[in-house]
Amino acid sequence: xxxxxVVAAVLLxxxxxxxxxxxxxxxWPESLSIATGSQGATYYIYGSGWGNLVGEATGSTxxxxxxxxxxxxxxxxxxxESEFGMVTTGPAFQAWNGESxxxxxxxxxxxxAVFPMYQTALQVISLEGSDIDSISDLDGKTVxxxxxxxxxxxxxxxxxxxxxxxVDTRNGxxxxxxxxxxxxxxxxxxxxxxxxxxxxxxxxxxxxxNIFSFSEEExxxxxxxxxxxxxxxxxxxxxxxxxxDVPAISLWNFAxxxxxxxxxxxxxxxxxxMESQERMLQVHGSARxxxxxxxxxNSFIPWHPGAVRWFEENGYExxxxxxx
Numbered sequence: 437x438x439x440x441x442v443v444a445a446v447l448l449x450x451x452x453x454x455x456x457x458x459x460x461x462x463x464w465p466e467s468l469s470i471a472t473g474s475q476g477a478t479y480y481i482y483g484s485g486w487g488n489l490v491g492e493a494t495g496s497t498x499x500x501x502x503x504x505x506x507x508x509x510x511x512x513x514x515x516x517e518s519e520f521g522m523v524t525t526g527p528a529f530q531a532w533n534g535e536s537x538x539x540x541x542x543x544x545x546x547x548x549a550v551f552p553m554y555q556t557a558l559q560v561i562s563l564e565g566s567d568i569d570s571i572s573d574l575d576g577k578t579v580x581x582x583x584x585x586x587x588x589x590x591x592x593x594x595x596x597x598x599x600x601x602x603v604d605t606r607n608g609x610x611x612x613x614x615x616x617x618x619x620x621x622x623x624x625x626x627x628x629x630x631x632x633x634x635x636x637x638x639x640x641x642x643x644x645x646n647i648f649s650f651s652e653e654e655x656x657x658x659x660x661x662x663x664x665x666x667x668x669x670x671x672x673x674x675x676x677x678x679x680x681d682v683p684a685i686s687l688w689n690f691a692x693x694x695x696x697x698x699x700x701x702x703x704x705x706x707x708x709x710m711e712s713q714e715r716m717l718q719v720h721g722s723a724r725x726x727x728x729x730x731x732x733x734n735s736f737i738p739w740h741p742g743a744v745r746w747f748e749e750n751g752y753e754x755x756x757x758x759x760x
Contacts, residue, residue, distance in 0.1 A: 476611030478630035485719025505586030548740035564644035580613030587628035630722030649684035702742025
């Protein structure tokens with residue numbers, strides 16, 4: 437009798453769950469855009485991957501939109517010009533408080549978190565023969581820092597200034613700036629992205645390179661001024677050019693949507709990504725950090741109700757002040 441009741445309860449729960457999943461499907465969008473980053477950057481590769489994965493699960497068509505990165509992405513989602521976006525905590529926090537350079541004075545209070553992605557590391561690549569293998573070596577050099585509005589564009593100039601390093605910075609896409617390093621048009625390419633950076637891997641496959649980031653001593657001079665930044669690591673396994681782990685500055689990344697997006701649809705998006713890590717790892721190695729436990733690294737973006745439902749159904753607590 438007890439077993440029968442349990443089975444009945446499970447079957448009933450499955451029926452209720454199916455009913456909830458079906459609820460609101462008529463409001464699901466047929467096609468959507470994901471604001472990602474420049475071609476060759478982790479955002480674009482990762483975003484295309486999870487978009488395809490969720491497209492299979494929902495029947496909707498997801499398009500990865502090439503953008504300048506998180507500074508632009510958070511505004512695109514806030515303004516309803518992209519249904520989903522990928523952001524790092526630094527630019528998102530500034531936009532949340534109305535301090536975005538792209539939309540100054542506009543508080544981005546309509547964004548909602550969907551799922552945790554991975555850590556972004558600030559990393560630099562140069563040719564081995566350039567004698568540039570540290571941040572201090574960039575003094576007086578011409579350095580690519582990724583697209584305008586990207587995380588690299590936001591942080592590298594500030595951090596160079598903190599260290600009294602004079603750098604001539606240039607904006608551009610990841611793939612383009614890696615090629616410019618190889619062609620000698622710029623001295624180095626400093627980028628903020630998940631690990632490994634596809635453009636870095638392609639360059640090191642064609643030339644001998646140095647890959648590095650800020651040293652622990654350099655970090656100690658500015659970390660206290662940037663609470664959204666933390667010390668991370670570029671593992672030696674990420675690039676063939678590395679013989680040991682390299683300390684690096686890092687920020688966390690989250691997928692976001694607008695507060696008005698369908699709850700049942702966002703539930704399905706969160707469910708699909710959070711329950712498909714093996715397939716996500718086939719998209720990009722940074723997905724090793726795409727796990728529910730890392731939701732704890734979101735300290736200010738309210739979670740979309742659809743995401744809240746998935747996390748709580750699976751035993752993960754969402755703080756009351758972050759329930760969107």
